[in-house]
Amino acid sequence: MEIAWTPTPEALEHANVVRLMRRLGFDDYRELQRRSAEDPEWFWPAAIDDMGLEFSQPWDSVVDVSRGPEWATWYVGGKLNLAWNCVHRWAERTPDVAAALWESEDGERHGLSYRELSERVTRFAEALASLGVDPGDRVAFFLPMSPEVSIVSHACAHIGAVQVPIFSGFAAPAVAQRLQDSEAKVVVTADGSLRRGREVPMKEIVDEAVRESPSVEHVVVWRRLGRDDVPMTPGRDLFDSEAMEGRPGTLEPLQVESEHPYLLTYTSGTTGRPKGVVHVQGGFLVSIAREVAYQADAKPGEVVHFVTDMGWIMGPWEVVGGNALGCTVLFAEGAPDWPAADRLWSLVERERVAILGISPTLTRALIPHGRELVERHDLSSLRVLVTTGEPWNPEPYRWLAEVVGGGRCPIINCSGGTEVGACFLSPTVATPIKTCSLGGPALGMAMDVVDVEGRSVRGEVGELVCRRPFPGMTRGFWRDPERYLDTYWRRLPGVWVHGDWASVDEDGYWFLHGRSDDTLNIAGKRVGPAELESAVVAHPAVAEAAAVGVPHEVKGETAWIFCALVPGAEPSDELESELRALVSAELGKAFAPERILFVGALPKTRSAKIVRRAVRAKALGADPGDLSSLENPETLAEIEAVVRG
Structure with missing residues (x-):
């Protein structure tokens, strides 16, 4: 992949992470990252001090792993209050700065200062x-x-x-x-x-x-x-x-132990009941603030808007991270493309959004409306684009960078999860960024890519793991410790196995290739759904796609690709042949999909993630598991009908 963005001298001069590097005596970001992962007891207090986060009682130890890395506790003996850090201290220092703005779907607008x-x-x-x-x-x-x-x-x-x-x-x-x-x-x-x-x-x-x-x-x-x-x-x-x-x-804010529980949020599993993910006041505040400060580069008073919901981790990300740094958080009721397809771009222009959060899937959904809808708006306030949720395809990534970002905004493509309480991987505004890349490990994260034996691999796809505990990690699943251990810790003892396929290229840039449970194994060769989907999404008629693996007598598994087309495009045998040829040309004939199926839409969550496991389950006539997070469950009936022909 090519370099998509390079920081200007001005961007470097004002970057939060460059401030931290200078403070700690580093000229090279990757060297800082390496030291931060190797020496957490040095890094995390330094980051807290640099960000200005406040503990009312100092901690006795930065981290305690006496019960094992799975149950690490942080800032032991320290006390704080997250609301003080996110709201009340800013009300004393910048009382008239907007803390929250709102635009309702029917056009109502109001805001609250930090004092209010x-x-x-x-x-x-x-x-x-x-x-x-x-x-x-x-x-x-x-x-x-x-x-x-x-x-x-x-x-x-x-x-x-x-x-x-x-x-x-x-x-x-x-x-x-x-x-x-x-x-x-x-x-x-x-x-x-x-x-x-x-x-x-x-x-x-x-x-x-x-x-x-x-x-x-x-x-x-x-x-x-x-x-x-x-x-x-x-x-x-x-x-x-x-x-x-x-x-x-x-009423004064209650000063609580750093490990006092703060957030219980639920994330759907592939089977069974949703997982209740527990986060604590100290670790969650520090970890999220670290990401918004050094990855997203947010500054006090800047407007931050993520197209999200509080039921997705990016909702707490903007509420905690944005307010902890004295930013203005913009909330928008309803859908980003209603009542007009350019609602999101209108919001950015009207509210002078500096940091915009958007998923790859939502980007793909907005592209068919045309670049003209974007270009009619003044998006010069945008400084950083933050994306997460799933792997990128190159063409939509380039569209976001060039059409929305005007070629000047970095795409901070981060990856973590509800259980991570922030990101594992993320670029930064202090280094060049490759198309579709996640840059590398975020500050403080001891990340690796390993084979089935847990050995580090480079230049090939392997499992994404974290070799050390970190402050933002969940303190377990609510009242279900065994499920937590089974999910992350028991495949490689002492190592967090996240369930994502990843790779590191020859230049040290990290890429994701999808969930390991979504990965296809065709004739003994592993391929991520994103690679297959990228090949067909490159066709101008295809808006988005979901690739799933189905059993095959000879290959073991073969690919079926479900495609939603752009407005005005029609399914045809000719289009099917063109798409199959694109996959063959991009990945090789062995990976040519057995079937390409056309549907009106793909099943998604409100946060715009495509739920591939549900697509695959319907293709196989199996139980799709928990579907409570789907915004458009009616799409599954169409998928089932298309499969049956």
Whole structure:
């Protein structure tokens, strides 16, 4: 792959990571990264000091691995409060800077300064305490992306409660499953929200879920739509304005141990129930702030917007990381391409977004609308593009870099996961970036690519692993330690095996090739779905694709590729032949797909990830597992019908 971006002298001069390098006496970023991974007890305190994060009580030791790396604890003996670091200290220092902005789907706009956010967080924390919420109790919220998620999230941290963000597109059974598993005491929701012009009855969804969730004692309702007919259960339900009425806003943030639980968020598994991922106040704050500061290069007062949901880890990423650095977090209700296909670009122009977060899948979905929709907007405020979610295809990557970024914005393509609490791999604005690359290991991360025996490999595809514990790692799955150990630690003892295929090229750039459980093995040769998909997405008629492996008598496995076409393109035998030829030309005849199937759309989560396991399951007539995170489950019926012919 070619070099897609090179830092200018001006970018280097003002980069946060260059400031850190100078402070620590390094001229070469890779040398800093290497030292940070080898000596965490030196690096992490230095990063905390450089970022200005505050502990109210110093730690006795940086890390304790006495129970093994799987159960490492960080900043042992230290105390802090995440809400202080993200909100209240900024309210003292930059009270009039915007902390949160919001644009609703129907055009409403408002914002909160750090002073206003601090006041509302404190009063809502007092309201939660008055409802009987104690430190360690779980508070779930089911809300559209809005400043209210910031208020609730930081209020939970303020009093030491554990927040449980629930994906705003879930139906009642999925909400109930998370309420039951977490044993939430309070649920915060809205009377409704808008998505693609339709009202989403969020309160009614919660009511149905709470009927099956005996732990819930109170439901607090934000009047998003101002409905007169919202159902309220006396003695249990109250509006947020009632809950905060008369609260003095004087409650001091609770200083908690660094390992005090902060976040319980759920991620879908390939089979069985969703995994409850536990994060703690100290490690999560430090790890996320490190990423937003040194990878995304965010500065105080800059506007950060990620197309996400609080039920995806990138929601807490922007709320914690953005506010910890004194940024302005922009929330947008609804879909990024509704009510107009250029809504996202309008947001960037209107709100002067500096750091934009977007997934590869969403980028591919926006390309067919045409570059003209992008070019009619002034995107000169953009400075950094952050992407994550899945591997890139070269052509959409180049489109984002050139059409959206104007060739001047680096694409900080990072990879980690809900359980990682930030990124394993990421480029930085201090070094050149190759097309589709993830740069290399993020600061403080001891990453490697290994073969089946756990030996390091270069120049070939292997398993992505982490050889040392890190502050942001989950403290286990909620009430299921064995599942946590089985998932990450038992394949190679003492090593975190993440489940991604990766490679490192001759220049030291790292690339991902998809989930190892998505990887195809064709005639003994492993190939990631992204490589097959990239070949067909290069055709101008193909908007996006999902490649899956199906059993084959001779090859062991063969590829089927499901393709969604751009508007105006029509399936044909000729197009099928062209796409098959593209794969053969790119990867070799042995990898030519057995079938190419055309569908109207591919199954995706609200965060725009293609759910390949569901595609493969439908292709094979198997159980697709947990589908609660799908935004468009109707696509699976079409896939099933197309497969049957």
